[in-house]
Amino acid sequence: MEEKSIIIIGAGIAGLSTGCYGQMNGYHTQIFEMRDLPGGLCTSWKRKGYTIDGCIGWLMGSGPGYNYYQLWQELGALHGKRIINHEEFLRIVDNEGKALIIYSDLDKLEGHLKELAPEDADEISKLIQLAKTCSTFNPPIKKAPELMGLADLIPFLFKNKQFLKINSKYRNITLQDYVKKFKSPFLRKMFPFLLVDLFSLIMMLGMLHKKSAGYPEGGSLEFSRGIEQRYLNLGGKIHYSSPVTEIIVENNRATGVKLLDGSIHHSDIIISAADGHATIFDMLGGKYINKKIQYYYNHFPVFPSKILLSSGVNRTFDDSPHWIIFLLDTPIVIGGQEYTSLGVEIYNFDHTLAPHGKTVLRMMFDTDYTYWYDLKQDLDRYQMEKKKIAETVISILDKCYPGLAALVEMIDVATPITWERYTGNWKGSYQGWQLTEKTMPPFRMSKKLPGLESFYMAGQWVEPGGGLPPSALSGRNVIQLICKQDKKHFKTSFPY
């Protein structure tokens, strides 16, 4: 029997992954991507000889012992790449120069925290123990959640009893609230600069400890290129510079796509791995929704967008930690919002990103999409704002590293409008739906739309919490669902 054909919209990590697993299972797949590069949000770009990394800070599953590692192996994403695990993950420096250091090794971190705050030794031990328990949690990847039954669920619940307890007890505690447990004014002051909530913090510490949140040398575009190559080697086809404007539906069955150039392409199944809002409300004209979906798009919060300021400087930072947050004496205003700290990622650990003797610095700020949307209506004001941000940040950096301003050779400011224009992501969001009480598992967003046959969605807009592993996994899961529908055994393989 002739194998079915699948059209995939979008060559981000989800689209590429969907294509790889489709090919592994004998489907004829092709991807239509509006840009001329793979990766979507997982990308990098060049300016004046420097490479700006637009994505990966840490990659879950970058090391063995974690199921996501198998996913990246199947996708050929890490092949030949050196994985960098930072011994010191983050340093926060206060106005007097005193530092809180987040070591990746939990025992080393425990020692450091107790040195800083011996009066909080008990609470620190508890925190470290929580992170150690979280480090044992390993998200399952074998079966799509939609296909799991009680026989899968019961062993999962049993195995992860401790972790699930921690999750339900701590997931709603902000670090602002948590720090009240500390007696040390220093820890109380510094901890809220780490992350927003306690559960994310202990999860992150657990993954770092397990060496499963590293950085693949070469950066985000190289990582995406690895999966692109895997897809092409499996026989897939990618059509770049091919924006899809419409999903063609006949008798409530998706049968093809129409591109911006007017051409029409048919297949048995269509999978959109592009932005969720654009897929549902533009490409399908809002015809396949129900109250639930409408509710998600009206009420669920999305991850805020980001300003990403990158700078190329003509100097090295050999002895510097790779990520420092400086607390500021006077707050700065960036994109209409006040910030009391400046976080700087120093790419002294990836020499492929800058010419010899030079370094890329990266700074990110959460920002409000509507501020930038309004500003964009007047291009001159938009450009002025970007220039102002660059000047403000460089002047602060110059105080942290005297003489740095004179060594700046490149500056690049990406805003929510950049992400929106480049990837089509709704509100310029960098990670889709936020994880909240309502969107946490067991909540699951359907990968199908009501009343529409032969159509699926993959990617961060059907995986609340977003990020690279869930996006890639959603592609694997969608192909499992299709195999199940076609009564086929789902297969995977390794390239090397």
Ligand SMILES: Cc1cc2nc3c(=O)[nH]c(=O)nc-3n(C[C@H](O)[C@H](O)[C@H](O)COP(=O)(O)OP(=O)(O)OC[C@H]3O[C@@H](n4cnc5c(N)ncnc54)[C@H](O)[C@@H]3O)c2cc1C
């Ligand atoms: C600054 C930043 C830092 C991040 N850091 C991390 C990190 O450290 N770790 C982590 O796990 N995650 C991180 N993320 C999040 C992660 O990048 C995303 O969650 C993930 O890449 C989403 O993948 P996706 O394939 O679902 O979506 P996307 O990457 O948005 O891919 C969608 C693709 O569809 C294409 N497309 C859209 N519309 C059309 C159309 N009409 N026709 C054809 N093609 C179309 C787009 O061009 C794009 O290529 C970060 C994101 C950003 C922006």
